[in-house]
Amino acid sequence: MTYSESEIINLFLVLVLSPMLAVGLRELRFPGKVWSEIGFSAIALGLVVTVLEGFVFPDALNLVEHACYAAGGICGAVGAYLLAKDARRAYRGAERP
């Protein structure tokens, strides 16, 4: 049974702040939103699993944790790419007289 304080804080923050984040995201409409949501969810799951691995299935859950971060990074990259593309186009459009 090994876990650190930061992992417990992260778990707490994920559980408390994620619903607030979901509320905030409901008001936003932007390209890549689904990718960004999946990426955040994967990272949040990774943070939860980080705590869980100290209690059960340490090896398997450690693998899941790293897989979640990998998925979070890739999905976040796709989401950021789509957002950047749209935002640059909108920015150029806004600059045009």
Add this chain to the structure above:
Amino acid sequence: MSPIAVFDILAFLGFGAALFFGFRVPAHAPGIGRLAKYTYIGAVAIFLLNGASNVLEYTGVTTQFDAYGDYAKVLFVPLVLWSTFSRVNAERLLAAQRAEAAEREESELLTSILETSPAGVIVADVNGSVSFANQFGSQILAEALPGQLDLAGIVRGTPTAHRRVPVGMQDSLRYLAVRCKSLHPAEGSASRAVLVLSDVTDRVIREHEIEEYRHGLEREIDHRTSELMEANRQLQDASDARQDFLARMSHELKTPLNSIIGFSEIMLKGLSGPLTEDQRAQLGMVHSSGTHLLELVNDVLEISRIEAGYSPVSIARVNVCARMGDLVASMAVLAREKDIDLACRCEGATNAATDPDKLDQIVRNLVSNAIKFTDPGGRVDVTVEQEQDSAVVTVADTGIGIAEEDQERIYSAFQQVEPGNRARREGTGLGLTICRELCDSLGCTLSLESRPGEGSAFTVRIPRQFPGDLVIL
């Protein structure tokens, strides 16, 4: 390489790409914001550095970040949350700016419309206080003399009332059409209404002109009507006098004539004693002249009655074929006396709506004329045919015929046409005149085809349906 190492490399590359694209997001793009951009970059950077330290571990390099990475991760969720709400605020700000711009644009559009409108627009309350007036509305308010434009009265009146109000000095008076639309009052404020004022001065002036013109026309019509009534009365008096004259003449002329004819017949029959040959011959001339004179009087009276409109028409369904057969039979003696072959030919059933007595009179006159102007040994044929909309009666003879240039003249009163210098035939010269008048009154047409020396053919077309308004008996 272990799966964990693969995942760590993928995570490192993914967060690296996310960081790269995060930097490429313009902070001033609509709905983004500097704060949202950099908090996002910060959140991604935490995981990128964490991933980088993991990857470096596989190469045997241990970084300081690895020791603090787990603590740094604590900032990830708050930073993402911060970034998201920064964007929400930016979006709200953007929406508010857009709404404000749209409202400003709409307001400018409305102002432009109101200021350039040829109609005056005034917003006033029940106390007559003006809260808005466009350019033309202000001009009207300035021109209106006290009491001319009762705004309070108009606002209190019917909500959709239309009225015309004169405004201005007498020499520059202008008329305004006022439309009023009530506004829903805000709580605690007086009732207000929008008044739309249109300048209808030209229209009012034209309406006055038209009204004056109409009155003038009505006066003229009244004047003319009274003149016509007077003329009509005079005509009626004249007509009555004429009718009275005809009645008197009918009695005053026909009574002695009938006496002359009757007594001459008695004397010719020897009822009043024997006559010498000379007396018989002279008495015969008296009888013949009297008969002729009676015919003349009858014809003159008849044509006078027709022309004066005292010859009423009685319409009935007539079997023209049967009627003409009877008529021809009754005139057979007259034809035989002149050695003329008189025949009637009918083709099928022929019906028409007409006055049977007047039709008899027309055809009798035509047959009588045909006999009169046909030499002994000749023929007179009466033919009745049915056409689509009319019954056609033709009276054809083998008589002297009528030259084309005389064919219209024969319908004039007291006209007879004789080829060469032949003596006039017996008759008044009124028969065809009467025929044409009767045809006109019955809606029939009378036409003639004739060539001198070859005979004449008079054709009467009787419409199957009487063209007038009379009821068919």
